[in-house]
Amino acid sequence: MLQQLSLIGKDERGGITRLAASDADKEARDLVIQWMKEEALIIHIDRIGNIIAVRDGIENSKPVMTGSHIDTVVSGGMYDGCYGVLAGLEVIKTLNEFNIKTRYPIALAVFTNEEGIRYTPDMMGSLVFSGGLKAEKAMKSIGVDGSILENELKRIGYMGDLQVGALIPSSYVELHIEQGPILEIKGLNIGVVENLQGISWKEIILTGESNHAGTTPLIYRKDAGLAAAKIINYLSDLCSSVGGSQVATCGKVIFEPNVINVVPGKVKMTIDLRNSSEEGLKHAENLLHSFLEQLAEYESIDIKINQLVRLQPVQFDGTMTQIIERVNNRLGLTYLKMTSGAGHDAQMLARICPTAMIFVPSKGGISHNPNEYTSTQDIENGANVLLNTILELSNKI
């Protein structure tokens, strides 16, 4: 199923470009729904286009939910999101095949616009599903291509009528590739995700003075590029000072005028700070701000800071992670209790029900890239952990 789904939206770089509510997204949704129907699931589509496929339980109660997303970044890989959805489907196939009944219903979700490439914010479908954003507001989002999400959902036939709050899960477990290198480096099978890093994205605008590179002595310069370099250099010290899970990245830098023989007068740059502890993240932000204040004075540069994104860390449910640990032990799989550095639909679901995640290794930690890869063995391991976790949660008869 993973292979077949990966053919939809294949681009010339060998990656998959299947942006939310695009033609390729429609084609992928249609295929997944066809597979869901083959397993006799009842399909619901909500206002924001989330697909919720339900397998009845013996009791008519809140379902145990699993799922993820099938939209991709530009030229992404075939595992990110799709693995979680299709492993959920595989779990249901297996239950059907062995005619296993569960006390509680099982729901499989495909959330709209998780990647947030075409419409902002990311994890939009799960955010709406969890009541964090009104569907009406989300549907008005204007895409990078100028499209309006509402029109695009109607166009591809995925604006449904299930209302937000009409279907609340009793618990949510999401299986995902790690998208980082830790499991592979440590040689472990499974990540039991206890929490999700908080994120602080800042844009920093440095204004110095453009000057001729040949005629301006160093002491008379107000070099915004040099100040930017000092900030980048400081980030590893900042991480050491904060300790714990703190990471810091400068991913984006734009020099002005960006000419070989001109001292850069202006730099726009971004800083991405992440920490699994809110206290730690705040500490990191404070350290960065103090550093920037001192730097502005020392380098005679004007420094402006814009907060772009601020998400608090998310703590997953302890009982849920204990169940996953038990399953790993039973299956003889090695595992690591870990923090997710990336955002996932699960963090939105954690607002409304006990939630946890299961990770499998990503080769080289590579993701959002055609070279994203997880071995067949790891794919199978993860699906088995998901199966057994769902069996426990849904109270198998």
Next chain:
Amino acid sequence: MLQQLSLIGKDERGGITRLAASDADKEARDLVIQWMKEEALIIHIDRIGNIIAVRDGIENSKPVMTGSHIDTVVSGGMYDGCYGVLAGLEVIKTLNEFNIKTRYPIALAVFTNEEGIRYTPDMMGSLVFSGGLKAEKAMKSIGVDGSILENELKRIGYMGDLQVGALIPSSYVELHIEQGPILEIKGLNIGVVENLQGISWKEIILTGESNHAGTTPLIYRKDAGLAAAKIINYLSDLCSSVGGSQVATCGKVIFEPNVINVVPGKVKMTIDLRNSSEEGLKHAENLLHSFLEQLAEYESIDIKINQLVRLQPVQFDGTMTQIIERVNNRLGLTYLKMTSGAGHDAQMLARICPTAMIFVPSKGGISHNPNEYTSTQDIENGANVLLNTILELSNKI
């Protein structure tokens, strides 16, 4: 004359955009030639479009030459180049007005494409004039707009018939704004330019690995952006180590993929090294290369270096600078013997005759910018130094 010339090519940012062999350049040339003819000068146009206007001396010998250029960068100022040409014209006007005869002829040159914005290389006209580049080759240059210089020179009527070498000056003196802050900061009237910095332009390509900013621990990263920051930070140490007139600038940086939450996998950056001593410049290049080698190993980054431009320092003529010093003393003007950090037509002329330059202050060191400014008093001071220097060189009767 400066004010009037500045109206040609005026752009909406208030600057002057008068690229070589453009319509605006033709209009400016026509105006300057009209003024030259009003002073009864004999006009020659050479193959590459250089204008050489000659005022006869008593003897039919090699002329004393002054001049500069009237092409500009995109949205440049009104003094760069034009000041040297029009001050030369003012000198000739003054000689005519007072009916002063000189033993040697005086030539006023307007060199083609000094800025090198539309066609490469810069200082093209003076380079061809001095025999450093064949006119036939230069004329085949393809512009950034796809035009061929030869066609454009014909189109604007400035491909002349004066052959290279037909007119060799006995000496060359060029008056120019400093384009740097030193004279203003030191509160001096005039710069006596003894030499011109050698230039080494390098492109550095750093290849690490793109990774997710949230999921990749710092120790597993190959962060090309961090390596770039370390290079920029190193430049001031490099300048201290080399000492003397050494300056180093990183003016251009391009991150890939340049996305907020991705560790940059690739960086292209440039380094501009300048020193008035060839030995010093070589030392700086060697230090930079050693640093890059160590950095590549330490950061596990691949580093590739491309040499883009390499110009040796130019030493001006000692007798010429002594004459200019004497003139300053006689006129009661304060002065500094200094190095030019920028390239000028004079560096090409130094290949074929004794050459020197005279600088006047640039407010705030600003140039290549609509805010370029030199006070009327400084304009007058410089023109008086040029007048008296030319009178000495041309052996006034």
